Amino acid sequence: MQWKTKTLGEFIIENQAEFQYSTGELSKLINAIRLAAKVVNHEVNKAGLIDILGAAGETNVQGESQQKLDVLANEKFIQALENREIVCGIASEEETDFITVNSLDENHQNKYVVLIDPLDGSSNIDVNVSVGTIFSIYRRLTPSGSPVTLEDFLQPGINQVAAGYIIYGTSTMLVYTTGHGVNGFTLNPAIGTFYLSHPNMQFPDTGRIYSVNEGNYIHFPQGVKDYIKYCQMEEGDRPYTSRYIGSLVSDFHRNLIKGGIYMYPKSSLNSNGKLRLLYECNPMALLAEQAGGKASDGHRRILEIQPGELHERVPFFCGSPRMVEKAEEFMGRYP
């Protein structure tokens, strides 16, 4: 067996200079996320043994019932990001408004805003199926030292300086990009260290997996219905195989490795689909593009959409480039 020897800590230091604003702050920020990931991983692994499964009794701004682990992961990530003199604001799926991080230093120069989905795939928590954390990082637009504003969060995805996810699966992985490709690190739980296990991850150009909640089929737009039928048709390398976990991070991760397309279209029930632009679609879209894949709302590149609000939703088609293009072609037939 060949051991993976490069740790995430070493990788961060080695690649710090690649980052255009290289002052070490972004590295500190990734380190803070690494720490929170380990804490949440520890909690997720205990689920079932201690009283952290089930509903917390509250609903979030999206009207969804919060799970105890959602709330706990939210707390842990916010704690890890605050008080490090780097982050000036945090937005989370679990918080109605963004959080202003007050610095102890009144002349603080904290430049970054972080948007997170602390525990994505909540419906899978209670049943021991993989869940994940998604994060997205921007430089603030308003001057350092002034209070952070909504404008700092409502930036198009193209402005992201880093993005990534943690997958709490059969093993725990942290996958991230700072705009120079995508690298994946696997946690050795015995010693609590992430090792570079998946360097320079690339979406296969095409694949044979389509991932969509087909229970919603009758509510999908005609272009999506036609594309699903195309996936199922016996011709060339088709029919494709259908794989849907219902955890965006896990479905994306599998498709990144094997080749495939993930879809959460709009429907007659949800006019903009379900997924949130700022802390679900944008970070996944940056990762996808950095890995040679594509991400679209069916007609437009996700990363170019100008957000209008913090918890905005958007239809999402993401994965192997040829497959996303094909899906767009079908949707283009019904403008």
Ligand code: AHM
């Ligand atoms: P969540 O943030 O409340 O967990 O919702 C997002 C999740 C995604 O991870 C997943 O792909 C999707 O919702 C599944 O939704 P559905 O059950 O409607 O198929």
Ligand code: MG
């Ligand atoms: Mg989510």
